[in-house]
Each structure stands twice: as structure tokens, then as C-alpha cells.
Amino acid sequence: MTTVPTTDAQNGPAAGAGEVILEARDLVKDFRGKRVGLHRQRFRAVDHVSLQLRRGQVTALVGQSGSGKSTVGRLLAQLMPQTSGELLLNGQPITAHRGRAFIRYTSTVQMTLQDPFASLNPVHRISYILARALSIHGHAKGAEEIEEKSLALLRKVNLTPPERYLRRFPHELSGGERQRISFARALAAEPQVLLADEPVSMLDVTIRKEILDLLDQLRTEENLAVLYITHDLGSARAYSEETLVMYRGEVVERGSSADVIDNPQHEYTQRLLAAAPNPRRRLSNPGEEFRG
Numbered sequence: 691m692t693t694v695p696t697t698d699a700q701n702g703p704a705a706g707a708g709e710v711i712l713e714a715r716d717l718v719k720d721f722r723g724k725r726v727g728l729h730r731q732r733f734r735a736v737d738h739v740s741l742q743l744r745r746g747q748v749t750a751l752v753g754q755s756g757s758g759k760s761t762v763g764r765l766l767a768q769l770m771p772q773t774s775g776e777l778l779l780n781g782q783p784i785t786a787h788r789g790r791a792f793i794r795y796t797s798t799v800q801m802t803l804q805d806p807f808a809s810l811n812p813v814h815r816i817s818y819i820l821a822r823a824l825s826i827h828g829h830a831k832g833a834e835e836i837e838e839k840s841l842a843l844l845r846k847v848n849l850t851p852p853e854r855y856l857r858r859f860p861h862e863l864s865g866g867e868r869q870r871i872s873f874a875r876a877l878a879a880e881p882q883v884l885l886a887d888e889p890v891s892m893l894d895v896t897i898r899k900e901i902l903d904l905l906d907q908l909r910t911e912e913n914l915a916v917l918y919i920t921h922d923l924g925s926a927r928a929y930s931e932e933t934l935v936m937y938r939g940e941v942v943e944r945g946s947s948a949d950v951i952d953n954p955q956h957e958y959t960q961r962l963l964a965a966a967p968n969p970r971r972r973l974s975n976p977g978e979e980f981r982g
């Protein structure tokens with residue numbers, strides 16, 4: 691359907707040499723579309739997408755709204771079954787949509803969502819949210835260990851002093867703090883992969899850099915393989931090694947983030963860059979506004 695990308699990394703290995711933790715091969719996701727006469731149309735949201743997430747590296751998935759980025763994230767998180775294609779975790783084919791298999795999978799692969807308020811249950815205190823995650827994944831037992839590990843998780847996401855946060859409810863926190871709690875909850879599983887779906891798009895511009903710096907810090911300290919889903923090319927350039935560009939369900943261009951964003955080959959990537967605010971500045975010094 692779309693033109694073939696031309697960056698060097700198109701068919702080769704992902705940028706960098708980290709070990710592959712999670713791999714998607716030829717993922718397809720069809721949704722049921724509108725009914726036309728007696729037939730229901732099929733809508734292909736993800737069209738033969740392959741990618742590899744590597745230990746200690748960030749891979750950015752960029753594209754405009756509706757291009758299929760979040761659906762790829764949800765498929766990788768096993769929140770829904772793919773129509774076809776394969777997922778491999780540490781080289782092993784995996785299907786874990788429900789039950790114990792799903793819980794086991796989430797011990798390795800965690801996802802955080804765009805709206806941290808919606809994903810944190812408003813009736814529970816932060817202490818409960820973290821305790822539950824620690825217990826589900828079997829990383830703490832007994833009140834004392836749970837509190838100690840919860841405090842450590844809060845420190846990891848730079849919420850200090852951590853004691854101040856345990857008794858609070860999500861609505862008592864700022865958007866940035868809530869996103870930090872989402873990361874802390876994900877880290878409670880001690881995952882190898884973090885799928886971060888638009889982690890800063892609902893946050894105030896002034897704190898976006900702080901949260902992306904935190905993601906970068908966690909990737910390094912926890913040696914996580916990170917998928918960074920975003921519509922923002924500047925931050926993809928600044929915070930990821932590899933960038934994949936999605937258009938209408940397909941990956942139309944991929945390569946090192948520097949190559950893809952400084953020297954886009956696909957016409958759609960060029961259009962995305964042209965539509966970005968102040969694209970010249972981003973092209974001349976990409977990531978400037980994020981790196982500060």
C-alpha cells in the first residue's frame with residue numbers, strides 16, 4: 691500500500707547491539723468496521739509490523755493520531771490478541787492473553803498509559819497501588835517488606851521524600867507525579883520491557899523533559915528495553931536509539947533516530963517533520979528543547 695522506506699536499517703538489525711528481549715514478527719490487527727449491507731467491513735489497524743526491543747535501548751514508535759501506534763503497544767502488552775503474526779519473548783513464541791500466562795507475561799512486559807489519572811484507581815492510596823503490584827508479581831511479602839520496597843520504588847522515580855506520597859490518593863498528585871507513580875507501579879514487576887504509550891502528551895510542556903529524563907534514567911538503571919510511543923519527532927530524536935514511523939498501520943520508515951529524523955527518506959516522515967512545530971530548529975538541533 692505504501693512506498694517502501696529506504697533507510698539503511700530497513701531490513702537490517704535495529705540500531706545498537708543490545709540483546710533482543712521482545713520481538714514482533716509481522717503483527718496484524720484487524721478490527722470489525724462498519725456494516726455494509728449484510729457484511730461487516732474489516733479495518734486493518736496494524737499491517738504486518740515487525741520490531742525488536744533491545745535491552746537498555748529505547749525504540750520510538752512515531753506517527754500521527756490513528757496510525758496504529760497504541761494498537762501495536764497493546765498487542766505487545768498482550769492486552770488483545772493479534773489477528774496474525776508472532777510475538778517472541780527472549781526468543782520464545784508467546785501467547786498470553788489471559789489468566790496466569792498473562793500475569794507471568796506482565797512480570798516481564800509492562801505498559802504505562804498516556805493518561806496516568808485514568809490508569810490509577812482513584813479510590814486507592816499510592817501505598818495500596820504499589821503494594822498490590824508488588825504482591826501480584828511476588829516481589830514482597832508482609833507489611834514491612836512491602837513498605838520498604840514501595841519507598842524504594844518511589845525513590846527510583848524521584849518522588850522524595852517517598853514517605854510523603856504513600857498516604858496520598860492519585861487526585862492529590864500533579865499529572866507529572868501521577869506519571870511517576872505509573873512508572874513506579876510498572877517497576878514493581880521488575881520488568882525487562884517497558885511500553886510507554888505517549889507518557890508526556892497529556893502533561894504540561896514544562897515537565898515533559900523531566901519525565902522523559904526519568905524514562906532515560908530508568909532505561910539505564912534498570913537496563914530496560916523501552917518502546918516509546920509518541921507523535922513527537924523531536925523527543926524521539928532526543929531519547930531513542932531507533933525510530934519507527936507508522937502510517938496507516940504500516941511501518942513506512944525505520945532506522946537510527948538520527949538518520950530517520952535528520953534525513954527522512956519517506957515522504958510521510960518528511961510531511962510529519964514539516965508539520966511539527968518549528969521543524970527547522972528540530973532539524974538543525976533536534977531534541978534541543980528536550981535536552982535543555
Ligand SMILES: Nc1ncnc2c1ncn2[C@@H]1O[C@H](COP(=O)(O)OP(=O)(O)OP(=O)(O)O)[C@@H](O)[C@H]1O
Binds near residue numbers: 735921
Ligand atoms: N478496539 C478498537 N476497535 C475498533 N477500532 C479501533 C480499536 N482500537 C483502535 N481502533 C482504530 O485503530 C486505528 C489505530 O488506533 P490507535 O489508537 O492504535 O492509533 P494511534 O496511532 O495510537 O493514535 P493516537 O495517537 O490518537 O492514540 C484508529 O483508526 C482507531 O480508531
